[in-house]
Amino acid sequence: MSDGKCTHCGHQGLEPGFLADRQQPGFGIWVEGELELGLLGGAKLMGRPKWVVDARRCPQCYHLELFTSREL
DSSP states (O other), X not given: XXXXXXXXTOOBXXXXXXXXXXXXXXXXXXXXXXXOBOTTSSBOOTTSOEEEXXXXXXXXXXXXXEEEEEEO
């Protein structure tokens, strides 16, 4: 996917990267459905589909493109 095209400026060749998340070091996740908060204020995640988020950055305009690549 690093050869993708930026949807903001049209530059060809997005740089690979990822979103770091404190709860799951190394990658961010996308959770299906509306945000629901638990008793302690955190997002309810149990039993909900979760997907790894891949981030690509345009080296020309620095726009970020986010993609889900695989389910956890």
